[in-house]
Amino acid sequence: MNIQAIDQYIESNLDASVAELSRLCAQPSVAAQNLGIEDCAELVAQALKPRGFSVSIMPTGGSPVVFAERKGGADATLISYNHYDVQPAEPLELWESPPFEPTVRHGRLYARGVADNKGNFIARLHAIDAILNQADELPCNIKFVVEGEEEIGSVNLEPFVKAHQELLAGDVCVWEIGGVNHENSPIQMLGMRGICYVELRVRTANGDVHSGTGGSIFPNAAWRLVWALNSLKGQDEHIRLPGFYNAVIPPTPREKELLVQLPDMRAHYREVYGLDGFLKGIDDPLELAIQAVYQPTCTICGLTSGYQGEGSKTVLPAEASAKVDFRLVPDQRPQQVLTQLREHLDAHGFSDVEIVFLGGNPGAKTDPDHPAVGIAVRAAEDVYDKPTEINPMIGGSGPNFIFQEYLGVPIISNGANDADSRAHAPNESISLDLYAKAAKHFARMMLLMRDY
Amino acid sequence: MNIQAIDQYIESNLDASVAELSRLCAQPSVAAQNLGIEDCAELVAQALKPRGFSVSIMPTGGSPVVFAERKGGADATLISYNHYDVQPAEPLELWESPPFEPTVRHGRLYARGVADNKGNFIARLHAIDAILNQADELPCNIKFVVEGEEEIGSVNLEPFVKAHQELLAGDVCVWEIGGVNHENSPIQMLGMRGICYVELRVRTANGDVHSGTGGSIFPNAAWRLVWALNSLKGQDEHIRLPGFYNAVIPPTPREKELLVQLPDMRAHYREVYGLDGFLKGIDDPLELAIQAVYQPTCTICGLTSGYQGEGSKTVLPAEASAKVDFRLVPDQRPQQVLTQLREHLDAHGFSDVEIVFLGGNPGAKTDPDHPAVGIAVRAAEDVYDKPTEINPMIGGSGPNFIFQEYLGVPIISNGANDADSRAHAPNESISLDLYAKAAKHFARMMLLMRDY
Numbered sequence: 050m051n052i053q054a055i056d057q058y059i060e061s062n063l064d065a066s067v068a069e070l071s072r073l074c075a076q077p078s079v080a081a082q083n084l085g086i087e088d089c090a091e092l093v094a095q096a097l098k099p100r101g102f103s104v105s106i107m108p109t110g111g112s113p114v115v116f117a118e119r120k121g122g123a124d125a126t127l128i129s130y131n132h133y134d135v136q137p138a139e140p141l142e143l144w145e146s147p148p149f150e151p152t153v154r155h156g157r158l159y160a161r162g163v164a165d166n167k168g169n170f171i172a173r174l175h176a177i178d179a180i181l182n183q184a185d186e187l188p189c190n191i192k193f194v195v196e197g198e199e200e201i202g203s204v205n206l207e208p209f210v211k212a213h214q215e216l217l218a219g220d221v222c223v224w225e226i227g228g229v230n231h232e233n234s235p236i237q238m239l240g241m242r243g244i245c246y247v248e249l250r251v252r253t254a255n256g257d258v259h260s261g262t263g264g265s266i267f268p269n270a271a272w273r274l275v276w277a278l279n280s281l282k283g284q285d286e287h288i289r290l291p292g293f294y295n296a297v298i299p300p301t302p303r304e305k306e307l308l309v310q311l312p313d314m315r316a317h318y319r320e321v322y323g324l325d326g327f328l329k330g331i332d333d334p335l336e337l338a339i340q341a342v343y344q345p346t347c348t349i350c351g352l353t354s355g356y357q358g359e360g361s362k363t364v365l366p367a368e369a370s371a372k373v374d375f376r377l378v379p380d381q382r383p384q385q386v387l388t389q390l391r392e393h394l395d396a397h398g399f400s401d402v403e404i405v406f407l408g409g410n411p412g413a414k415t416d417p418d419h420p421a422v423g424i425a426v427r428a429a430e431d432v433y434d435k436p437t438e439i440n441p442m443i444g445g446s447g448p449n450f451i452f453q454e455y456l457g458v459p460i461i462s463n464g465a466n467d468a469d470s471r472a473h474a475p476n477e478s479i480s481l482d483l484y485a486k487a488a489k490h491f492a493r494m495m496l497l498m499r500d501y
Numbered sequence: 502m503n504i505q506a507i508d509q510y511i512e513s514n515l516d517a518s519v520a521e522l523s524r525l526c527a528q529p530s531v532a533a534q535n536l537g538i539e540d541c542a543e544l545v546a547q548a549l550k551p552r553g554f555s556v557s558i559m560p561t562g563g564s565p566v567v568f569a570e571r572k573g574g575a576d577a578t579l580i581s582y583n584h585y586d587v588q589p590a591e592p593l594e595l596w597e598s599p600p601f602e603p604t605v606r607h608g609r610l611y612a613r614g615v616a617d618n619k620g621n622f623i624a625r626l627h628a629i630d631a632i633l634n635q636a637d638e639l640p641c642n643i644k645f646v647v648e649g650e651e652e653i654g655s656v657n658l659e660p661f662v663k664a665h666q667e668l669l670a671g672d673v674c675v676w677e678i679g680g681v682n683h684e685n686s687p688i689q690m691l692g693m694r695g696i697c698y699v700e701l702r703v704r705t706a707n708g709d710v711h712s713g714t715g716g717s718i719f720p721n722a723a724w725r726l727v728w729a730l731n732s733l734k735g736q737d738e739h740i741r742l743p744g745f746y747n748a749v750i751p752p753t754p755r756e757k758e759l760l761v762q763l764p765d766m767r768a769h770y771r772e773v774y775g776l777d778g779f780l781k782g783i784d785d786p787l788e789l790a791i792q793a794v795y796q797p798t799c800t801i802c803g804l805t806s807g808y809q810g811e812g813s814k815t816v817l818p819a820e821a822s823a824k825v826d827f828r829l830v831p832d833q834r835p836q837q838v839l840t841q842l843r844e845h846l847d848a849h850g851f852s853d854v855e856i857v858f859l860g861g862n863p864g865a866k867t868d869p870d871h872p873a874v875g876i877a878v879r880a881a882e883d884v885y886d887k888p889t890e891i892n893p894m895i896g897g898s899g900p901n902f903i904f905q906e907y908l909g910v911p912i913i914s915n916g917a918n919d920a921d922s923r924a925h926a927p928n929e930s931i932s933l934d935l936y937a938k939a940a941k942h943f944a945r946m947m948l949l950m951r952d953y
Contacts, residue, residue, distance in 0.1 A: 081812075202813070242713065246813040255775035261694065261897030264798030264828050265738075266779045266789060267770070271801035271823075272734065279731035282724065284850065286717075318719070322819075323707035327718045337718060346716030349723035350816050355803035356824055360533070361654070361698040361859040363826055363898075364802050367774075371723075372808055374815055376716050398736065407813040445713030446815075 050183050050496060058179040059488045066175040066488070067158060067481065069096065071151035073133075073167045074160035080134035080201045086112045089133045093170070093195050100177055102193070107213075109205035112197025116216065121187035125501040126219035127494065128192045128458060131170040132199035135162030136473045143475035157469075157478040164470035166225045168479045169487060170195065172465055173223075176492035189498035192219055199225065202246075202408040203448040210455045220501060221421040222452050223494065227462030228470075228483060232312055235433040235490075237425050238462050240414025240442035241449050242342060243377035245386040246350075248405040249277060254367040257355065263365045270369035271354040277399040278371055281347055281390075286328055288347045288375075290389040291396075296381045300343050304441040307417055308338045311438055342442040346376040372407075376446065383409030413450035415459040417441050424501065425461035428493035432486050463491050502635050502948060510631040511940045518630075518940070519610060519933065521548065522623040523603035525585075526612035532586035532653045538564045541585045545622070545647050552629055554645070559665075561657035564649025568668065573639035577953040578671035579946065580644045580910060583622040584651035587614030588925045595927035609921075609930040617924035618677045620931045621916040621939060622647065625675075628944035641950035644671055651677070654698075654860035655900040662907045672953060673873040674904050675946065679914030680922075680935060684764055687885040687942075689877050690914050692866025692894035693901050694794060695829030697838040698802075700857040701729060706819040709807065715817045722821035723806040729851040730823060733799055733842075738780055740799045740827075742841040743848075748833045752795050756893040759869055760790045763890060794894040798828040824859075828898065835861030865902035867911040869893050876953065877913035880945035884938050915943050 059066075073096070078089035093115045094104045102117035112134060138148035138161045146152035148161035158168070180187060194217060198204055210217060230236050253268040263269075282288050300308065313334040318324055331337050350373065355366030375386050387406055394402050415422065417439050426437045449460050465479040465487040466472070511518075525548070530541035545567045546556045554569035564586060590600035590613045598604035600613035610620070622645075632639060646669060650656055662669060682688050705720040715721075734740050752760065765786040770776055783789050802825065807818030827838050839858060846854050867874065869891050878889045901912050917931040917939040918924070 244713075244815070246815070248813075253776075258774060259897065260798070260800045260802055260826050261696075261828060261895070262793070263774075264800040264826070264896065265796045266783065266793045267774065267776060268780060269801060271804050272730075274804070275727050275730045275801065276736050278724075278727045284728050322710060322715075322719065324705075324719060328720060331718065341714070341718045344717045346712070348712045348716040348815075348817055349721060349727065349806065350712055350814060351807035351809045351818065352723050352726070352804040352821060353809040354801065357803045357805040361700075361824060361826070362802060363696070363698070363800075365800055366803065369804060372813060374712050374716070374813070376713060443713070444716065445711065 050180065052493070054183055055179045055492050056489055058182045059175060059485055059492070062175070062178065063481065063485055066171060067484070070158065070163070070168055070171040071160070073171060074151040074163050075149055077149050078134050078162065078197065079137050080112055080198050081137050086134065086197050090115050090197055093133050096174060097193060100174060100181070109209045111205040114197070114209055115193065115195040117193040119187060119191050121189040121191060123189045123499045125498045126190035126192060127498050128194060128217065128219035128222040128456070129173055130222055130452060131193065131195045131225045132166050132197065133195050134197045134200050135165070136200050140475065145476055153481070156482060157480050159476055159478040161477055164466050164477050164479045165472035166199070168484060169225060169227065169464040172484055172487040173491045176488040176495065179488065179492055180495060188495045189501070191495070192217065199448070203410070203451070204408065206448050207451050210451050214455050217456055219456065219458055221424070221498065222456070222458040222460045223463050223491070224449065224460050226466055227464030228466030228487065229433070230312065230438065231317065231468035233467070234435040235429045235437045236462065237422060237437055237439045238443050239417055239422065239439065239460070240379070241412055241445060241447050242442070243379070243381060243383065243410055243412035243450060244446040245375040245377060245383035245409035246407040247373050247390065248370055248407055249274065249373060250370045250403040250405060251277070251401060252368050257367050258365040260363040260365045267365060269365050271366045273399070273401065274354065274369035274371055277394060277402045278349065280397045280399065281393070288345065290386065290393045293345065293389055297345060297378050300339055300441065303417060305335065307439050307441050309335055311338060311440060342444045343378060345378050345381060348374050348376070350374055376444065377412050379412045379414055382411050410446065410448055411450045412446065413453040414442055415461070419459040420501065421459035421461050424494055424497040425463070428490050428497055432489045432493065463487060463494060502632065506635055507631045507944050508941055510634045511627060511937055511944070514630070515933065515937055518623060518627040519936070522610065522615065522620055523612070525619050525623060526603040526615050527601055529601050530586050530614065530649065531589050532564055532650050533589050538586065538649050542567050542649055545585050548626060549645060552626060552633070561661045563657040566649070566661055567645065567647040569645040571639060571643050573641040573643060575641045575951045577950045578642035578644060579950050580646060580669065580671040580674040580908070581625055582674055582904060583645065583647045583677045584618050584649060585647050586649045586652050587617070588652050592927065597928055605933070608934060609932050611928055611930040613929055616918050616922035616929050616931045618651070620936060621677060621679070624917055624936055624939040625943045628940040628947065631940065631944055632947060640947045641953070643947070644669065651900070655862070655903070656860060658900050659862070659903050662903050666907050669908055671908065671910055673876065673950065674908070674910040674912045675915050675943070676901065676912050678918055679916030680918030680939065681885070682764065682890065683769060683920035685919070686887040687881045687889045688914065689874060689889055689891045690895050691869055691874065691891065691912070692831070693864055693897055693899050694894070695831070695833060695835065695862055695864035695902060696898040697827040697829060697835035697861035698859040699825050699842065700822055700859055701726065701825060702822045702855040702857060703729070703853060704820050709819050710817040712815040712817045719817060721817050723818045725851070725853065726806065726821040726823055729846060729854045730801065732849045732851065733845070740797065742838065742845045745797065745841055749797060749830050752791055752893065755869060757787070759891050759893050761787055763790060763892060794896045795830060797830050797833060800826050800828070802826055828896065829864050831864045831866055834863050862898065862900055863902045864898065865905040866894055867913070871911040872953065873911035873913050876946055876949045877915070880942050880949055884941045884945065915939060915946060
């Protein structure tokens with residue numbers, strides 16, 4: 050197959066593909082608000098069918114999964130994991146053009162979900178069109194798993210994948226997201242931390258009390274919460290749950306080798322976030338990179354109690370709560386953390402602190418020397434100006450564990466995301482140049498899968 | 502003077518007095534919102550002038566103080582401390598009748614400020630009318646000090662009183678508030694704790710960060726705040742500021758004798774607030790009463806940081822703050838506590854925690870055996886059905902210190918407040934029966950001042 054002809058097709062038909070992407074982005078599909086989910090799943094199915102895919106809209110108990118399959122000219126199967134749901138668009142007033150009216154400005158397409166994840170999905174279809182323009186069949190089998198709950202924690206994905214292991218089986222999974230970093234180097238993100246997100250709640254009375262009456266004799270929910278939180282992690286940053294670090298393993302020598310090659314993030318973080326320095330006084334780029342992703346965390350994401358307005362109110366709060374996320378390294382498990390957390394709180398006299406589990410999944414990673422990673426890297430070689438940077442692990446989380454656990458597949462990255470994409474924020478966008486590059490990259494991945 | 506005739510006048514002219522009170526309550530005067538303050542000060546002045554008082558509306562830098570004086574037939578001077586400002590009426594939807602449309606229901610007058618403190622002010626004027634109906638002159642000199650910032654911490658009162666010590670001088674001060682307890686026994690509240698109210702603020706970055714990126718390497722404002730708070734007070738309830746307890750003295754034997762005679766509050770607190778028990782396992786009524794008011798406190802009144810909505814958001818907060826009030830026993834001083842707090846935070850590695858002082862004043866108490874207390878008690882004897890309970894100290898705070906420090910006066914109580922008054926809350930009200938009793942009580946106080 051002629052790669053120049055494929056690239057030519059991708060360039061020449063870019064406007065039509067962007068128009069298709071714009072139609073998909075014009076369909077709101079906010080899982081958190083149950084807005085337009087069924088309609089968007091239908092649009093996804095309608096996009097896949099004309100490309101010769103057999104398509105099923107499959108129930109999950111929540112948003113349906115669109116599953117699509119097309120046989121190719123080789124035995125190998127490439128699974129594309131995507132999601133059609135998007136983050137809420139609020140706050141609307143911060144958008145320069147309405148979130149569900151896709152608009153091109155200065156070479157970028159703006160819309161809610163265009164970067165996360167509709168653009169990457171349609172770019173892959175554009176790559177498929179380019180190949181089918183040159184050949185009657187695809188170079189390998191392709192399966193699409195397009196879910197509708199990624200933005201609310203993929204709450205129904207694990208039982209779905211577990212129940213359909215044969216149907217979904219494949220050799221390599223291309224993750225929903227990918228692209229370039231803040232230095233415009235293409236990246237392969239090979240691992241994600243897990244997460245266990247909880248709300249801790251304390252209630253000490255059936256209503257707030259005047260602080261003059263109760264201050265020295267009534268229990269105070271805010272104090273109970275502060276003490277319970279303080280028992281979880283001290284200023285040394287050590288998380289005190291029993292056995293919490295038992296599963297933590299350091300990066301392999303190979304992973305360290307890759308981490309050394311990643312950009313030094315210190316100046317970037319200092320500038321973007323206005324930081325004086327980093328926790329534990331770390332100031333070595335490698336040490337910082339290891340600390341950032343090879344250690345589990347216990348992060349207070351929010352605190353609420355009592356009076357929070359202007360000035361003073363002399364109230365003794367009856368209720369207090371904290372949002373807390375634990376980022377987990379492979380092979381920590383959220384259920385295990387919940388058990389450790391309950392044990393810890395009980396052992397430290399905080400059996401009154403309620404734990405509400407708000408979601409989670411384990412972390413997982415792909416071996417950087419897996420042949421699938423070689424495919425992703427080689428496919429990028431003549432598409433991007435710079436060589437691919439391999440990031441063995443990122444700090445964030447996603448449902449990659451589910452695919453690795455139940456389908457046993459390595460996971461590689463492809464996409465049009467860059468440092469300006471503002472996923473989850475107002476004015477989300479993708480570069481049209483990177484969109485074409487993502488399609489070219491995916492086309493090359495498919496071609497390389499012939500010999501996988 | 503004929504006390505029966507005075508009581509008769511108070512009863513017969515009750516409707517007219519309640520009408521006058523209603524007009525004053527119809528005038529909003531919310532200091533926190535700077536709403537109607539000047540107009541209300543003018544109404545207060547207009548109420549005093551026809552009663553033969555020389556009246557000045559005096560600037561303070563904030564809300565003006567209405568000062569009024571009328572000479573009487575004896576040398577002794579009774580000072581009435583009142584305030585014309587009221588708490589914000591919000592949340593409006595919880596009011597059964599609008600807060601600034603005074604309404605009588607089932608023998609109670611409902612309006613914002615009727616209990617705290619307009620009712621007690623007009624009741625005293627009603628008592629003056631009753632006496633002037635019988636005599637040409639008042640039995641003693643009367644001075645009114647009616648401020649307009651009590652509900653925002655009397656922020657300008659101290660320099661005002663200090664600057665006008667001669668003008669305001671007197672022998673006994675009747676406090677703005679008084680009445681009966683939850684068992685309908687008249688009470689004399691002879692002391693108040695002081696207060697030092699601060700907001701603690703931490704800022705660790707110039708914006709929130711994704712918790713996956715920063716959880717293990719970026720400082721977290723919420724954690725900094727939790728650790729700083731935890732350093733202030735542990736689960737043993739001991740406040741760890743250096744020297745914090747140096748000024749604390751136990752109740753005198755006489756105060757203990759009075760505390761023993763007060764109602765056992767344990768069952769009441771358990772029921773009203775749904776408590777299982779009290780701090781430090783205290784379950785002895787006297788020990789509880791001592792702990793409640795003879796110890797200083799450190800109360801978290803509010804906590805704010807990061808995400809506080811439904812469900813989960815994986816954010817690492819750049820800012821966190823807490824409202825904290827310290828209730829102080831005589832002779833602790835707010836400025837001293839601020840110094841101790843700064844020293845403590847710095848010494849424990851929390852120099853990044855900003856202290857914003859939101860107001861305060863020292864505590865003060867009147868000797869229960871002071872002759873002025875005898876006047877208050879004797880004045881109540883034939884007004885109320887039960888004997889007066891003398892409470893040497895309450896847990897709450899107020900500017901009593903200012904009067905005791907600069908005017909050297911004992912402070913006694915008089916008013917129409919009861920356990921259903923709901924001061925500061927929606928549906929604030931007073932009983933019209935207790936209103937008449939408050940007027941009768943104040944009339945007797947004036948008469949007894951002849952021989953002071």
